[in-house]
Each structure stands twice: as C-alpha cells, then as structure tokens.
Amino acid sequence: MKKKIDDEIVKVEQELTGESVVSGWGLGKAYFVGRAVQQQETSAVNISREAVGGEIIRFNEIRDRARRDYRKLIQDLDSESTVDSSILNVYEHILDDPAFIGQVVETISAKLFDLETSIRMVSNDFIKRFDSAGTAYLKERSSDMVEVCEKLVSYLHNEDGRAKTFAEPVVLIVLRTFTPSDILAYDRSKISAVITVSGGKTSHAAILARSYNIPVISGVRNISDHIAPNDEVLVDADKGTVFVHPSAAVVSEYHKKTHGEEIYRELKSKWNRPVYTRDGIRIEVLANISLPEDAEEAVLNGADGIGLVRTEYLLSNRKDMPPEEAHMAYYESILSKGRGKHTTIRLMDIGGDKIPQFFDMPQEFNPFMGWRAIRIFLERKEIFETQVAAILKAGKGHDYSIMVPMVTTLQEWMEAKAFIREVAAKVGIPMPKCGVLFEVPLATLEINMFMKEIDFASIGTNDLIQYLSAADRNNSKVNYLYNPVEPAFLRIIRNAIKIANDNGKPLSICGEMAGHPLHTVLLIGLGLRRFSVIPRSVPLIKEIIANISFAEAAESISHIDVIESMDEMLEWLKNLNLRLLGDVLKRIPYIESSV
Ligand code: PEP
Numbered sequence: 001m002k003k004k005i006d007d008e009i010v011k012v013e014q015e016l017t018g019e020s021v022v023s024g025w026g027l028g029k030a031y032f033v034g035r036a037v038q039q040q041e042t043s044a045v046n047i048s049r050e051a052v053g054g055e056i057i058r059f060n061e062i063r064d065r066a067r068r069d070y071r072k073l074i075q076d077l078d079s080e081s082t083v084d085s086s087i088l089n090v091y092e093h094i095l096d097d098p099a100f101i102g103q104v105v106e107t108i109s110a111k112l113f114d115l116e117t118s119i120r121m122v123s124n125d126f127i128k129r130f131d132s133a134g135t136a137y138l139k140e141r142s143s144d145m146v147e148v149c150e151k152l153v154s155y156l157h158n159e160d161g162r163a164k165t166f167a168e169p170v171v172l173i174v175l176r177t178f179t180p181s182d183i184l185a186y187d188r189s190k191i192s193a194v195i196t197v198s199g200g201k202t203s204h205a206a207i208l209a210r211s212y213n214i215p216v217i218s219g220v221r222n223i224s225d226h227i228a229p230n231d232e233v234l235v236d237a238d239k240g241t242v243f244v245h246p247s248a249a250v251v252s253e254y255h256k257k258t259h260g261e262e263i264y265r266e267l268k269s270k271w272n273r274p275v276y277t278r279d280g281i282r283i284e285v286l287a288n289i290s291l292p293e294d295a296e297e298a299v300l301n302g303a304d305g306i307g308l309v310r311t312e313y314l315l316s317n318r319k320d321m322p323p324e325e326a327h328m329a330y331y332e333s334i335l336s337k338g339r340g341k342h343t344t345i346r347l348m349d350i351g352g353d354k355i356p357q358f359f360d361m362p363q364e365f366n367p368f369m370g371w372r373a374i375r376i377f378l379e380r381k382e383i384f385e386t387q388v389a390a391i392l393k394a395g396k397g398h399d400y401s402i403m404v405p406m407v408t409t410l411q412e413w414m415e416a417k418a419f420i421r422e423v424a425a426k427v428g429i430p431m432p433k434c435g436v437l438f439e440v441p442l443a444t445l446e447i448n449m450f451m452k453e454i455d456f457a458s459i460g461t462n463d464l465i466q467y468l469s470a471a472d473r474n475n476s477k478v479n480y481l482y483n484p485v486e487p488a489f490l491r492i493i494r495n496a497i498k499i500a501n502d503n504g505k506p507l508s509i510c511g512e513m514a515g516h517p518l519h520t521v522l523l524i525g526l527g528l529r530r531f532s533v534i535p536r537s538v539p540l541i542k543e544i545i546a547n548i549s550f551a552e553a554a555e556s557i558s559h560i561d562v563i564e565s566m567d568e569m570l571e572w573l574k575n576l577n578l579r580l581l582g583d584v585l586k587r588i589p590y591i592e593s594s595v
C-alpha cells in the first residue's frame, strides 16, 4: 500500500498472515517466480545490442520446445481423460500468435531487455488487457497466458544448469505450489525466505528449504494485492507473519534475533562424536542430503553417516539424462566429502513432484499414486542400469549401501534386487548391501515378509503418512490430517521398528518426523536406534538423545495404546517431554510452532 504525502511516496507497513512451513526469519526484496510480472520495473535485465540476435533465436527455440511439449501432452491424454485437449490447442495458438511474437521481439530489440524480462512484460500486457475485457471468455484467456509465459520462462531457468543469481537478498514469492526447482534454480545463498500460496511441511521443496535454513510461509492470501515486485518484505516464519514495507522498529528487532545460532554453533562443536542415551544405549544420528556440498555439511554437523542421498537431485537443472560419468562424479564427490562415513544411496525417486524436465513422463492426474521410483525403475531398467553401475563403480573402496524407494510388494523388491545383482555381476563388483525404504502402507504393514530379503530398512514417514491418511503432503489445506503423532500411525511404526529390531535388521527413520525435537523422546520410546535428519538438525537431536533414558522412554510409550485422539496425544507428548527432558527442549532452536 502506498500513501502520497506532499508528492512523496510513503510506503506503509502491512502485516499478512500465513502458516509456518519452515521456521526462521528473513528479509529481502520481493521476487516473484513462476508467474507473469505485474510491473514494468520488475527484475528487468538489460542486454547489449550484440546479444539481441541470440535472445531472439532462444525465443524461437523455446517456443518450439513448448509446442512439442504441449503436443506430447495432447497425445498422452487418453480417450477417457477428463482434460479437454482444446485447452492445449489454445496454448499452441498463443505460442504462434503474431502479436505476441512481434511484441516480444520488439521488446528485446528496441528496449534491449533480456528474453525473460521481455516475455514477462509482454505476457503481462496481454493479461491486463484480458482481465479488463469483462467477458468470462477473455478472462479465461488471461490464465492461459500465465500458463504459456510460465512454461517459456521455466525453460530459461533450467536451460544452462546454472543457478540464477541476485545482487541482494530476495524473498521468493511463489504464486502456486512451491516446488524444489524454485529453490534450486536460484543462488540459494541470496534467498532469505519464501512466501507461497500452498505447500506442506514435508513437501520436497520445504525439505530443501529447511536443509538450507530458508524460512517458508505458506497459505498467504491475495499476495499480489499486497506485495509488488521489489517491495521490501520481512518474513517471520516462527509466527507466520509477513511484514510488507517493515518499519525500522520491526527490522531492528529482526536484526537482534539470533535464530538460535549461538546455541546451534555450541551444539555443533560439541556433537562431533557418537551419542549415547543416559543409560548407555548408542543411537546413530545420520544425515539426509541431496547435493555433494550437503555431505560436507553432514560431516561438519557431526552426522554418524549419511542415511539418505536423494539422488534425483542430480537431475535438477539438467537438459538430459546424465551419462554414467556424470552419475559417477556425483557419487564420488558425495562419498569423498562424506569422509569414510557409511552412506546410503537411494535410487532416483523420480515421479510425484520430482519430474525431470527432459523425462518423457505421461500426464498423470494423481502423480504421487502413479508412475514413480521403483515403478519406473522396473519398466525402464536401462535408466537405472546407468545409475546402479555408476554407484557400484564410484563406491569401490567406500562404505555404502543402496536403498530402493516406493517399494509396495515383495515381488517388486525381489525383481529390483535381482537386477542390481545382475548389474553388479556385469561390472564385476560385489553386490553391496541393499535395503528398502518403507513408505508405502502395504509394504510397511507387511514388513516381516521382507526381513529375510533385506540388509536394512528405513521408514519414509513423509510419504507413509500421506498414503496412510490420504492427505497430500504438498497441500496445506489437508495439513490437519497429515500428522506424525496420530496414535494409529505411531502404532504402525512401532510395529515395524519392533519387527526389524527382533530380526536384527538396522532400521532408521529418514522422514522429516525424525528431525523434529519434540518427537525424539517418542521415537526412542518406540525403540528407534537410528535417526536420519537434515544436517543442521544432527547436533540438536544428539543433544536431546544424550538427555534421555532409553528405558524410561520405552516404559512410557505403552501409553499410546490407550490414547484415542490427537489432542490427547499432543497433551501427553508435551508432558512426556517435560517429564523426561525437563528444560532441555527450551534451549533447542528451530522448534516449529506446531507438531
Ligand atoms: C519419505 O517419504 O519420508 C522420504 C524420506 O522420501 P522423500 O521425502 O524423498 O519422498
């Protein structure tokens, strides 16, 4: 909101509210991603006259690419599809519209703006005209224009594999569901916070943001009515508040906040060693990572090993499926940065919300329930052969194992394992230890069937909760059902942990649940001896473990059998934490506002 006083524009502070997804504070200039711009001055990038020709060629290339992708989408829609393929024809029509093409070319060549700025400006002009046209038909064309603009710009962001940089800190504004590439496409050292319309706490984008200590707020309404590009924005994700044009007082309060950094640093230097409960039980705290540099962070934070490498991130920002050498370089880098600690490499979990831009993925209406991870692996073995061979070769002389995501049936697992064995024989390398990520209810409920056939297990609570409660992990609207401390859910994982312990198979939990300080007592009580969490959480979880008695926690846990409701469970958990940990949790930073 702007007030005009004596010809001077005064920007008035406004407060917006949302839900905390990743806690912390951040201050920066608003930068809108994934949507046509609203104002001409937005993030405009100028180019030299010599660069004009190149930008126009790129424009034609990405229009061709979008046309091909839309055509493919039309082909993939089967006859029973509920999507009207004529909508895709409208997109094609926009791509070939002489007015649209002409204006973008003119903006590049006459105004010397780069391709992205030009596409956004021209799209924005069209959108404004459609929006003010008054007829429902033309208003709909406005959202078509947004779609086409987004599509074209997305190719530019992922084109060269390099992160987009900013001169000063930004608050990313995502006017749709928040996705991992919203973080990976940019220089993340400059992203001070994210404001998004929708996205749950365990969405892959939120997990990445949490790993990189970027606060996130979701569910903020009518963002573009209140925030314009380049506005100064302060995000307090602990409270779920966004300050637009924050006053000097609010900014100075923010600067005083330490984000618990001092305590974090103290614990980080303390916990570069193994942790035991008060009664002497060794508990391992491993790290979840995505990129090679995260392995360094894991070691610096005192992780006892790496419990999950999300290898699909090797594919982000790539134009093509990486050859074996690229895979090998990625694993070699992770394994050497991991300094000899055991590393569990998960085969690519593609599908769901992680679809590589080059992958010929059919249009799905329920992607998390669709063609994902091992389901793609078993059908497209050639892709996974490259990955498995590269892991085996890079793993020579290192302590590592392979984990397979999204296994539903024992039969699938046997087929996957046989294939890994076949590849190992082909490259002449002994079969490594292999295990299953239990994240599909059917497999988890029948975990006993797998015991003889696996070397280790991990529970992926992020997916397991969404499948058990039929609540999309990316959708903040159903967050209330997506609950790791739901009594029935706890009983299910207690059973899985017990079966693995009884069979002498190591079992970890690598979902976000394991990294939440309020859950540590609970999980120890359930018998868990291996946690896998984001690197920054390792010292925090170790500090809590050192203050817990394994026997006391185990004794208390039988109480979950008599708890019926969530509210009762939360109350009980609060008291349990207080009784067994006293004031320890009060010192632990980064506790999100709700469980
Ligand atoms: C999980 O589902 O808990 C898990 C660890 O895998 P991801 O979050 O990558 O789906």
Ligand code: MG
Residues within 6 Å of the ligand: 405, 439, 460, 462, 463
């Ligand atoms: Mg998962």
